[in-house]
Amino acid sequence: MHFRRFVLGAFASLPILVAAPLASAQVSPDAAKAFITQSGLQLVAIVNGNASQSQRADQLRQLVDQIVAVDQVGDYVLGRYRNVVTADQHRQYLALFHQLLSYNITYQIQAYQGVSFTVNSASTMGNDTIVDTTITRPGQSPADVGWAVDEVNGGPKIVDVIVAGTSLRITERNDYASVVTSNGGQISALLTAMQNQIDRIKSNE
């Protein structure tokens, strides 16, 4: 009886075990701090580097793809619409999301010239490990910024940025949801709005 229950239980949990490596997992506070320190140093080196603005933008886009779990953040931002989007629309959405995220980050390059940062502490909050940093820019008051880190596909990745209690991914989710609801629940309207935004940013570059 016990053996039968064990075998049935083992088979029942097999899908969970298979899926486990694909899901995000908790990163220890020390590992998260080391990851954010390393990533921050790379970011500061690019932003304060001597390369041209377009070269720095390219470097920053590559770094973002390395240190940010862009697909996971994209799915989080899509929220409940993840269940209604078609496979083709999802593929298109993630491609646009990658581009928009990169452009939105590189938009900041000029404003962040001369930036420096200090890693303060790390603590766990739910599934995330939050690393608190202080970012200092010339002519600006220091800002406390929290970085939410998760283990994604075997390595630590940034999944959220928290400033003054406001989460970037929640804000983005509400922004995107508003576009969909304003257009009668059409995901295609969101894709069009994202594409228009990219075109607008490109034309201003």
Add this chain to the structure above:
Amino acid sequence: MFRLKLTRKSQCKTALNPGRFAALVLSGLLMTSFLAGCATPPPLSDTAGTQAYDEQNDPIEPTNRFFYAVNDKIDHYAFKPIAEGYVDITTIGIRNHVGNFVTNIAEPGRIVYFMFGGKSRDAGTSLVRFVVNSTVGIGGIFDPATSLGYPETDTDFGLTLAEWGVPAGPYLYLPVFGPSGARDAFSLPAEFFLTPIEPAPTSLALRAFSYSETALHLVNTRAQYIQPIDQIEATALDPYATFRSLYRQERASQLQLIDQRNVLTPPDWYPQPLQK
């Protein structure tokens, strides 16, 4: 026009006399009623859409968007250029001192809000901040209280109502004042009457000081938000929805901070409160 902290902290304290203030609020409400438009909820069969609609809790969205557009224009052509000029002629040090000064003037109001909300520790912290910064801090220009372990905890009457269990209610974007909510709108009259300058006897000097302080507060606070607001307007798909989300998150974060900092320290012989 002004969002987040800017809306509540600066614009609410307009140096108007009570009659003008009442007229302004009344005209705002009349305009709101006149222009009231309701958002159309999605059909119940659209589960994702209905959930999103409920989460937004913005039943008069068309009206709110109208006022957002009006405030945005005023900001674009008046407040932002003034704030940019102010940044050009001041240093970050000066702007921080101005920020300290206007924060200190609002501290007595915070003491009252914390006491009404049953946050005795937070009220004590505000009292210490006001006394220390008004004296050692030379009228609030400096903020030695933070260095002494008494950091600023912001609050207002809307958050006091939240402590009483009043729900946030639907989102409101008020003419002139900016993002608010059915509950938080009550902060406007409360904050007006709890500014120390308002109940003082009327005099020309005090009126001049009041107008100057309000103008400086508006410009100084807007200057702090030049870059973040520019960034949101440049990168958000729907800036109105982004500001709405940020406002709500910030309010929730403020409530959390008030509770976190209200650590009670009763004497050992007194029954200890349960830790949150």
